[in-house]
Amino acid sequence: MTFVEFLQQLINGLSLGSVYALIALGYTMVYGIIGLINFAHCDIYMVGAYIGFFAATSLHLPFIPTLILAMAGAGIVGVLVERIAYRPLRKASNISLLITAMGVSLLLENGFNCIFGGDPRSYPHDILKQTNIELGPVHTDSLHLIILATSLVLMVLLQIIIYRTKIGKAMRATSADKDAAALMGINVNATISATFAIGSALAGAAGVLVGILYNSIDPYMGIQPGIKAFTAAVFGGIGLIPGAFLGGLILGVIETFVTAWYSPLAGAIGFIILIIILIIKPSGLLGKKVSEKV
């Protein structure tokens, strides 16, 4: 593997990683605040892609309005899912919430398959020009850079929201202890809805961008990237915004180099790393160790 090839694979890794990071942000936010492995998150990503698709094709909207419409739409779906399916289970055990999330995931996937059919659809070609960028011997393309930039911007934006705004403080309080937060006068339900709104909007944005990048969307597009992004979120330290971003990038790079080395292993490498990390440092790369007081 020549140096140029190494550099190119690094760029490939970062591009793939930026896609994972973008989706992982939503996962880590929802998990960080209400401790739920939201299986349905990757399907809200799919819903966002479809809303963007219809905005771009039937409403002929250019890129920015499509993106905003998709984020808004996905946000609303996220809030509805939380309001209808998750809120009644707020007191229930963790496993019941997990199963309900699984149910919502299947409902969204098969529902969309029933309504829109399973055939892949693609965004109009001119919605976001994908130009090839040559940096000397190595190359990348404008779309991957946009995705990397978007996930960076969204990460910073999220950090500001969470650590600089009132709603952010409410989120952190709810994440620390729902009941205590309620005692402090924080409207826990509104905070959780806000978390889902933001997390789902992120998923919507990811859906549109990735839908355009690979130029194909289908009702089951969320499953595979969902697992990878979720692995990245845990890998980076579940519940930590920078963790999701870092975890996504590192996972992308590692997966790319393993694929380059011996590709049949690529499918499992994401999980192998995850397990090693979890056994050595259960709270992930950036997470801090939380031991139970006797």
Next chain:
Amino acid sequence: MPLLDIKNISIQFGGLSAVDKFSMSIGENDIYGLIGPNGAGKTTVFNMLTGVYSPDSGTIMFDGKSIAGMKPYDITRMRIARTFQNIRLMKNLSVLDNVKISFVSQTDYGLATSILRLPAYFHQEKDIEEKSMALLKVFNLDGKKDEKAANLPYGEQRRLEIARALATNPKLLLLDEPAAGMNPQETQELTELIRWIREKFHIAILLIEHDMRLVMGVCEKIIVLDYGKIIAEGTPKEIQSNPKVIEAYLGEEAPHA
């Protein structure tokens, strides 16, 4: 040779020495109290004794063997039992089942015996049943043997936790603030109970407690800890009048009566 002999154990958490050269020894049938203001290191000493932490230095000899750094379940098998400050009962299980669990480490029939229901299973289970019921009768909880542990009133939950600890047939019983949250009447009953346990089970007891009525009423010897160091040792009367103890508790020089 004392039952328990602790020599100069200390432990630091991130540079802050929680316990500094703590030494103490208890005989076969003594009741000692360990008191001190909050954060003095009482529970840390307890946790070192029960294997939750292992001391940075010093030795803990129990029954002639060193137990520093041993795993909690091994220490229990060395016949040291403990209760918890915030009563860790098995809430969803019945009172009887809570006690039966203590006999797991004392019985030895294997998995195959369980699966095939060989005679050894029935003998040992009958034995467990009888011992558990006997213990519950002694703590007059036998009437509520099928009651869920969570449904018991606070006083009875504390009694069940002590009964469960005694079920592991200990030589030394460690009580972690047993009177916490108890009204005077319950504390009085607890004092009787502890005295009675010592007579009936011939065991040593080490008690951490803030409730002075209980400590003074029950303990033969009291050790006072402050900022991880022993500042006083002696009989209840000596401790009551010791100026350093009062200062540690009340914070300023006591007016000379």
Next chain:
Amino acid sequence: MMKTYVKKLVAFLAASAVVFVVFSLLLSNGVINAYYKQIIMTVCINIILALSANLIINFTGQLTLGHSAFMAIGAYAAAAIYRVGLPFFFSLIFGSLVAALFGFLIGLPTLRLKGDYLAITTMGFCQIIVVVLQNIPQFGGAQGMTGIPAETTFAWVFFTMIITIIVLYHVVNSRQGRAMISVREDEIAAEAMGINTTHYKVMAFTIGAFFAGLAGGLYAFLMMFIEPTQFNYFKSMDLVIYVVLGGSGNFAGCIASTGILTLLPEVLRFLGNYRMVVYPLLLIIIMIMRAKNIRLSRLVGMFRRTGKEGDNNAAA
């Protein structure tokens, strides 16, 4: 103590024999055609799987999302060794032992983890095993293993289920079972009572893996064809759903919920395309009902309540 136990066991075996005879008659004279026989046998296999997962999830309180990996190992090991010439019964046992070994190997490192982290790690292991199986040429890789003879009959499946129920019931109602339940209730208190919690978690994992392997072996010789993605973590999720809806810790609830939830997709077949929309919808509704304390097992209870016994708990 022994007397009551023997009485209960004999009554249970008698009842099972009655059920077996009833079903065999229905099968032989065609009232239950091959389609329902296939489903009922799948129900029995799922019950073995659910009970083994129940031991880990409900009794020992360790949420595993990778239980179907042991089913895969059992299926492939049994099918492979059978092809080498081992008779059917010993192939099943071999498959189960290999699965139990993996249960032990996977259990040791992961069982230090708690709650969600354990769930994620076991899910990871499940996907790794699927990828590994896809890369073993002798097992046919992604094309799967064809030509497995149909050795599994209704008798095999039914009696294996009965034996599984008895064995797991015996484990739960013994000192080992009590130790596992104490781990679920409060691990720190259990350690303070002299129980090596890791030892019993790994034991629960290994026993669970053994029976999952056994169910996998029966599945392979029922389906006559196995391929890796059948056993991915979606299958584990099905098991978690059966176990959780079965109610915490009682055998009858777990059996009932597994039976009903295995039949549900088949009963809903008349819905055609909407089947896979209605099924998750029902799932969500059941979970919400459950949270509002309208328990599925109690629903079934109301439906066939005879005695006065309440929803008694673990050490039934």
Next chain:
Amino acid sequence: MLKKFVACALSVALVAGFAGCSGNASGQGGSPAGGAAGGTIKIGFIGPLTGSASSYGQSSQRGLQLLEEQTNKAGGINGQKVKVISVDDEGKPASAVNGGQKLINSDKVAAIVGPVTSTSANSLAPICQRYNIPMITGTGTNVNITKSGDCIFRTCFTDPFQGKIMAKFATDDRKAKTAAILYNNGDDYSKGLAEAFKSSFTGTIVDTETYNTGDKDFNAQLTKIAPHKPDVLFLPDYYSVVSIIMKEARNVGIKSTFLGGDGFDSPELFSIGGDAVNGAYFSDHYSATDPSKEVAQFIKDYKAKYNSDPDAFAALTYDAGKVLFDSIKKTKSTDANVVKNAMKAYNGQLVCGNIKFDSDRNAVKAAVIIKTQGGKETFYKKFLA
């Protein structure tokens, strides 16, 4: 404890009974001769109508339903109406077996068209063989499927056949010395074709890389292949995946000619892949621009019913149904043994070319090589391996 168990077992039996009568209610009583009860001939269809392979299943179903409509409009077979009963196997072998058992034993179908995916076909074949129900798949290319017995037929190529064709095409027509292969290690169709190509390609295979179902980023593999500069890059997978690979390959600077199998055939190939897809060659059963009247008629009828262009799945399943319907018409009976023999002796000109069966009941037919040009599939060459 025991009382509970007996109660549960009875409740499970009850539910099974309920399912039983609901099942029987839909079929008008079990008649001995398969599905020929009274007015209608019942034919089963199995395919992934949900799950990640749902677009292939739905497309195949549309093909068969088109044939059903045409046949019934023309008075059915020997005066009897045809009724297609569809079952969704979610792309899972276990559901295929359950679904198949339902069709055979509850709906009492005369024969089964499908399953669509090889894994489901492999799992259902032995069961159809055991119940002596003819099963004909239009799209299951795994070579083991028809080995289950004489009831099992296939109207598409087998993986080895198609792999051999593309290997010969690469060396003879494209004069390729070096080749690279990129295939889905988790998919039976993709792996089968890749291995067949590898074994019959006379040139040197410079690199073989794999990916998994659901992957959409192939830059890592393509960057590794690029320096080898292979003459041809063989991509044995379905259109929804290969279109993305070709686009990314051009971005990575790979200039090789793309080769593939019948999985390429779909109008979506161009809408997803864009310009990168042009200049590729793939083997297929028929060409949309083939002047034969069967092809033209099929495309016209398909467009009329669904106002979209058919893909290979629709055409192949249409043909599979046609072979079955013609055989039942010829023998004037739905008895399995009679129909089976008629199908074995079948020789007809269908949408996907002339079809007759070899001793293993695999279709023997000429392959067509299609070239993608200017956003359209164009007929390039007929090819008899």
